[in-house]
Amino acid sequence: MGAAAQWLQRALAPAMQALAGRPVLVLGLGASGLALARWCALAGAQVTVADSRPSAPQAATLAAALPDAQLRLGTRFDATLFASAPWALVCRSPGILPSDMAELSAAAQSAGTAIVGELCLFGQALAALGGAAEVAATAHVARVGQGRGEESERATGEGGAAEVATTHVVRVGQGRGEESEPATDEPRPCPARATAPAEASAQTSTTASYHPYVLAITGTNGKTTTTALTAHLLQAAGWDVAMAGNIGPNLLDVLRQRLQAQHLHELPQAWVLELSSFQLDAVEGFEASVATVLNLSEDHLDWHGTMAAYGAAKARIYGQRALMLLNRDDATVMSWCPVPAHAASASPAPASRRRTPAPPLRPYQSFGTDAPQRPGDWGLQSVNGLTWLVRALADDENAIAPRRRTSANAKANAKANAKANAKADANADANAHPAATPRLQLLMPADALRIRGRHNASNALAALALASAAGAELAPLLHGLRDYRGEPHRVEPVGIVAEVEYIDDSKGTNVGATLAALNGLGVERKLVLILGGDGKGQHFAPLAAAVARYARAVALIGRDAATIEAELADCGVPLQRCASLPEAVRWCAAQARPGDAVLLSPACASLDMFRDYAHRAQVFVATVRELQQEEGTPA
Numbered sequence: 001m002g003a004a005a006q007w008l009q010r011a012l013a014p015a016m017q018a019l020a021g022r023p024v025l026v027l028g029l030g031a032s033g034l035a036l037a038r039w040c041a042l043a044g045a046q047v048t049v050a051d052s053r054p055s056a057p058q059a060a061t062l063a064a065a066l067p068d069a070q071l072r073l074g075t076r077f078d079a080t081l082f083a084s085a086p087w088a089l090v091c092r093s094p095g096i097l098p099s100d101m102a103e104l105s106a107a108a109q110s111a112g113t114a115i116v117g118e119l120c121l122f123g124q125a126l127a128a129l130g131g132a133a134e135v136a137a138t139a140h141v142a143r144v145g146q147g148r149g150e151e152s153e154r155a156t157g158e159g160g161a162a163e164v165a166t167t168h169v170v171r172v173g174q175g176r177g178e179e180s181e182p183a184t185d186e187p188r189p190c191p192a193r194a195t196a197p198a199e200a201s202a203q204t205s206t207t208a209s210y211h212p213y214v215l216a217i218t219g220t221n222g223k224t225t226t227t228a229l230t231a232h233l234l235q236a237a238g239w240d241v242a243m244a245g246n247i248g249p250n251l252l253d254v255l256r257q258r259l260q261a262q263h264l265h266e267l268p269q270a271w272v273l274e275l276s277s278f279q280l281d282a283v284e285g286f287e288a289s290v291a292t293v294l295n296l297s298e299d300h301l302d303w304h305g306t307m308a309a310y311g312a313a314k315a316r317i318y319g320q321r322a323l324m325l326l327n328r329d330d331a332t333v334m335s336w337c338p339v340p341a342h343a344a345s346a347s348p349a350p351a352s353r354r355r356t357p358a359p360p361l362r363p364y365q366s367f368g369t370d371a372p373q374r375p376g377d378w379g380l381q382s383v384n385g386l387t388w389l390v391r392a393l394a395d396d397e398n399a400i401a402p403r404r405r406t407s408a409n410a411k412a413n414a415k416a417n418a419k420a421n422a423k424a425d426a427n428a429d430a431n432a433h434p435a436a437t438p439r440l441q442l443l444m445p446a447d448a449l450r451i452r453g454r455h456n457a458s459n460a461l462a463a464l465a466l467a468s469a470a471g472a473e474l475a476p477l478l479h480g481l482r483d484y485r486g487e488p489h490r491v492e493p494v495g496i497v498a499e500v501e502y503i504d505d506s507k508g509t510n511v512g513a514t515l516a517a518l519n520g521l522g523v524e525r526k527l528v529l530i531l532g533g534d535g536k537g538q539h540f541a542p543l544a545a546a547v548a549r550y551a552r553a554v555a556l557i558g559r560d561a562a563t564i565e566a567e568l569a570d571c572g573v574p575l576q577r578c579a580s581l582p583e584a585v586r587w588c589a590a591q592a593r594p595g596d597a598v599l600l601s602p603a604c605a606s607l608d609m610f611r612d613y614a615h616r617a618q619v620f621v622a623t624v625r626e627l628q629q630e631e632g633t634p635a
Contacts, residue, residue, distance in 0.1 A: 453520025522550025
């Protein structure tokens with residue numbers, strides 16, 4: 001074992017010691033499976049990777065990186081695989097369907113062997129680096145032989161709202177030692193942020209403790225843009241930031257690489273994580289500092305089965321301690337809003353006996369495309385015909401303006417914590433006593449954003465709220481917001497031909513994303529829309545009203561073109577099935593009028609016709625370039 005690996009095992013003890021010398025099974029050899037295998041091998045585990053495919057693209061990489069690891073290809077994830085060794089732990093890649101590993105899961109449960117994902121191991125590592133109590137850092141792995149029934153119950157039923165509302169309060173900037181007592185004494189595996197008493201830290205770690213902010217982002221749409229923008233804003237404010245998760249690279253790969261410097265002070269001040277429903281499904285105990293579900297609409301129903309299960313997976317991002325950031329424009333997300341503890345009382349007390357309204361069960365903030373009505377919230381406001389990004393201020397503005405926290409200076413930490421606590425108190429008091437007319441701070445005109453559409457203004461508000469909640473200064477955040485140019489294939493302008501703009505939103509792979517693009521861009525001009533591909537079992541009727549209002553015509557491509565045509569037949573706009581994307585682009589060019597925009601926002605996956613959504617975008621852009629050449633328009 002090299003010196004770096006030995007140092008890492010010491011720094012991450014006891015989380016790493018729980019795996020040393022023990023057999024670990026990794027399911028799936030994609031990018032996530034490879035990251036899981038590398039991490040477990042670093043802990044000294046005996047790693048076996050199983051993949052159901054006869055060949056795996058990462059097989060050569062695994063052999064080069066971990067020559068001692070075993071690889072089993074063409075393997076069923078069943079009881080036979082589980083019985084092939086006394087596995088201490090099973091690590092699951094996020095894309096594996098639960099139904100494909102149901103038999104193995106049942107066998108693991110009977111044997112008391114935990115099944116975890118990358119997010120859980122990441123949380124354990126941060127807890128260990130933070131000097132957390134040993135039982136918290138190893139709760140998940142050390143349960144070998146106990147059975148999974150002792151773990152916290154996973155969110156099920158109506159969107160997971162019951163698991164979101166908890167009975168204790170945590171404030172941004174506080175460590176676990178300062179929290180009020182939780183309602184249960186059960187162990188809490190995988191805490192992402194944890195602060196143990198100084199004496200406990202001295203006993204369990206030979207290094208200084210590490211307590212980063214963890215900003216966690218999910219949602220059906222906008223999560224990649226919001227994740228990248230949040231990281232960009234914090235970097236503009238001078239923070240050392242690591243961006244990882246579904247956006248790439250993998251959480252454990254980034255942490256492992258940053259740790260190899262062998263100095264905790266070289267680790268990032270903040271982690272900005274994009275998390276998918278696959279990563280969040282069945283995760284136990286992950287605790288971010290601040291978390292948001294940007295929105296919720298039909299997607300991945302072929303994987304989750306129902307919207308209730310999909311929503312439950314997304315809701316798990318809030319955990320029990322994170323500051324909740326909620327989208328006022330999404331009714332399902334707002335249904336998870338904490339409420340005063342006595343609000344659920346079936347028989348309200350007489351007026352003479354009513355108590356002062358209690359604060360919410362935990363602090364939260366909200367954002368939306370309307371004007372905020374509660375101190376600490378974010379929104380949009382029209383002033384003299386110009387739409388502004390705004391935030392609502394408390395009577396004492398200092399109460400909601402936390403300064404930047406630095407772990408190197410104890411006094412600065414205490415001051416930042418006090419300001420963050422004041423902010424949470426102000427939010428709680430505002431929820432109990434909402435102001436009739438809150439003061440609004442004008443931040444910047446929405447037209448100053450380089451990212452297009454009202455939905456991107458909403459993403460910008462979410463990013464500002466996340467970065468601000470972590471304690472970053474507002475002024476550099478706004479400077480960073482002006483500079484941000486957006487992510488590829490997300491409402492990205494690619495050219496103008498004959499006074500018609502062409503916009504690439506190939507990443508719009510579900511109905512919600514396309515609806516956001518239509519509503520965001522349609523107020524400016526008429527749109528000629530390209531829809532179609534693999535619909536993943538979605539219903540397309542929710543597009544009908546926006547298509548009728550904003551579209552001049554719609555071209556349909558791909559496997560589910562006929563389904564989309566049937567559901568949009570009564571919209572009153574021309575619908576045309578096309579055999580290929582280039583044919584669709586040229587048909588749209590013929591329908592468009594000067595001032596219009598041709599929008600590729602398919603509301604479908606791409607794999608029925610293309611390698612991926614980026615390949616679909618390449619074909620779209622190439623066709624636009626051909627049109628520009630034919631028209632003599634500079635590219």
